Amino acid sequence: MKTAVIVFPGSNCDRDMAVALETVTGRAPAMVWHRETELPEGTDFIALPGGFSYGDYLRSGAMAARSPILRAVAEAAERGVPVLGVCNGFQVLTEAQLLPGALMRNAGLNFVCRPVALKVENSQSLFTAAYGAGEEIHIPVAHHDGNYFADAATLDRIEGEGRVAFRYTDGVNGSARAIAGVLNDAGNVLGMMPHPERAIDRAHGGTDGLRLFEAALGVLA
């Protein structure tokens, strides 16, 4: 499994993501700088990490979504390569229109940084197949702009198509319909605000994030 982590100026969860990928695959990911125009040959999993790419200038994820490497990421996603965007990575994926909706300032205006309970809404996707349907898992969040918004028709559509991967079990940031993670139409792109890479070791306080990587990277225990 050849994995890649995209690194933007201001990314700060790229190394945690790399540790998660290496823990599960046994092989260090390629760290790909935002100015690159191509992914390493044979990349078969792409992660967009959390952080504050480009200092959140204009809108969170807006500049990163227009960076040169994102064209290569979009092409890979189109070919079916799995793409995981966490936190700022989720914001980048919505800004790049690889996922529907937008992530706005938290309804309470505060930065939210704590473990949260999530309900696994779709346990059939390549990212969530190791979870049980409706299972409650615990993963940390750390964000200021995690308030998911889409118009009612879009929300109805993605819910009807089983594209809501995770929902918060109680209020975290004001997200429409408590949505914490969304899949694309083809199911190979997942964006989520909670950080699964921060829940892969017992020293983290929980390991519920590990199964996401194990499922997505094809190494189900």
Place this chain on the structure above:
Amino acid sequence: MKVNVYVTLKPGVLDPQGKAIHHALEGLGFGGVADVRAGRFIELDVADGTSDADLDAMCAKLLANTVIENYRIERA
């Protein structure tokens, strides 16, 4: 040529920052403010003869996120 771009949240999109500003105004004793919506103002200095279509594309592709925002272009 100066061009002003006003980016505003679409009607119906909740604006927590506007709400906080509203509360702060009330806290300062300014009554009679019915609502506050916060947006973004961007000033461009572009080549003379830049077309409306190009300006529109700049807004739609980057300056505004049309999922949540409207924009208005004003040639200064």
